[in-house]
Each structure stands twice: as C-alpha cells, then as structure tokens.
C-alpha cells in the first residue's frame with residue numbers, strides 16, 4: 001500500500017512516500033511557499049498520515065485537498081499511553097503531536113531512558129524514564145525565532161542575513177554579537193539540561209529537527225535522527 005507521510009510544522013511541510021518495505025527520501029517546502037492551490041503531484045497514494053502543529057486553517061486546507069482526490073487522511077493525535085510510553089501531561093492532548101511522535105519513535109527504536117531534543121521552529125526537550133514514563137520537558141524559542149525576536153524588539157540591533165557562522169567568543173560587530181550570544185545561550189541550555197538528565201539516570205540523547213546539527217558539538221554522543229516525526233507516524237497507525 002502506497003502511503004504518504006506528512007509532517008506539517010511551523011516552518012516546513014516535510015513528506016515522504018512509503019510502500020511496504022520501501023521508504024522514499026524526505027522532501028520539504030517552506031510553509032510560506034505553500035499556497036492553497038499547491039500542486040499535489042502524488043499519484044496512486046492510498047492513505048495519508050498527517051502530523052500537524054501548524055495553523056488549523058492550513059491543516060484543514062491540506063486535508064480537504066486530499067479528500068477531493070478521494071484519499072483518506074489519518075490525522076495523528078497525541079495519546080495518553082502508547083506501547084508502554086506514558087504521557088506526563090494531565091491533559092495529554094495538549095502536548096504537541098510532533099513531540100509525542102518523536103518520543104514514540106525513539107521509544108519504539110529502543111525502549112530505554114532518553115532525552116530528546118527537537119530543534120525546529122521551537123526547541124523542545126522531552127525526558128523519558130526507563131519504565132516509559134514521560135517526565136515532561138521544555139519548550140524554548142527556536143534558533144531562528146531567538147534571533148528574530150531580538151531584531152524585532154530593538155530599534156538598532158540590525159543584523160544582516162542569518163548565518164550559522166557563530167563562535168563562542170565576544171563579537172565585534174552587531175551580527176557577531178547577536179549570533180555568538182545566541183550560541184552561548186543554547187550551549188548553556190544544553191549543559192544545564194545534561195546535568196538535570198543525569199539526575200534522572202538518563203544517558204541516551206537523541207537529536208532531531210531542522211537545527212538539530214547545531215547542537216551536536218555539545219552532545220557528541222547523541223544519536224542524530226532527522227525524521228523522527230515521520231518515523232513516529234508509522235507506529236501510531238500500524
């Protein structure tokens with residue numbers, strides 16, 4: 001059966017095709033480049049699995065497009081419990097479905113204590129204990145949002161195009177001060193949560209999300225897995 005897996009985040013729509021054991025390459029498009037008449041070039045798809053945390057209107061428009069093609073869309077919903085993984089939220093459905101799916105994918109791949117850092121539009125961190133209990137987590141502004149919110153709320157901090165050329169040393173231009181400052185902030189966060197995770201007996205670290213690579217130097221033993229949201233969809237529906 002030909003399945004289309006979709007991850008509608010706050011910055012990008014990511015997708016891949018799956019047919020039995022065959023899995024296609026992941027592709028992505030910026031949400032701002034998505035129009036309602038965006039061509040859906042897929043043919044012969046029998047099902048669509050969708051994880052969405054973007055605006056409701058966009059989610060509904062996407063679902064409607066597939067329905068017009070006669071294709072059923074399975075919309076992922078955050079669960080309270082699945083496969084021994086237990087959501088920490090008192091109102092489980094309020095936990096972002098992308099967070100739930102990355103936890104599910106990590107837990108299914110290896111049911112052991114872990115910390116999962118997902119650096120997308122927002123940065124999320126979630127802890128899972130050895131018995132599958134989600135211990136909760138954190139939501140932070142993402143790498144781009146951090147910079148953009150600074151530029152948007154100050155009159156004279158004017159930086160040029162965004163780069164990833166930052167270093168951990170004092171800047172001598174506005175650009176360098178902004179970018180290097182952000183790097184220090186993120187490193188400090190990672191160091192702080194590593195201490196906390198150790199207190200929870202968590203040694204396994206997993207990195208994901210569009211900006212996941214940026215965190216690698218501070219988490220050298222982390223597994224980097226680019227497509228955990230899409231991986232999680234399979235576990236939810238099959």
Ligand SMILES: Nc1ncnc2c1ncn2[C@@H]1O[C@H](COP(=O)(O)OP(=O)(O)O)[C@@H](O)[C@H]1O
Nearest residue numbers: 009010011012119120121142143144209210211
């Ligand atoms: N052209 C781009 N436009 C916007 N963000 C980009 C771009 N290239 C890389 N990024 C980075 O990718 C991040 C989004 O990563 P991703 O995991 O795909 O997010 P989401 O799941 O929230 O859509 C952004 O926060 C930004 O830092």
Ligand SMILES: CC(C)(COP(=O)(O)O)[C@@H](O)C(=O)NCCC(=O)O
Nearest residue numbers: 009010053094095096098120121122
């Ligand atoms: C925290 C998020 C914005 C992350 O989204 P993303 O960066 O992947 O676009 C998303 O998981 C979300 O909207 N969560 C709902 C609030 C919560 O998880 O408590």
Ligand SMILES: [K+]
Nearest residue numbers: 118120121122
């Ligand atoms: K994210």
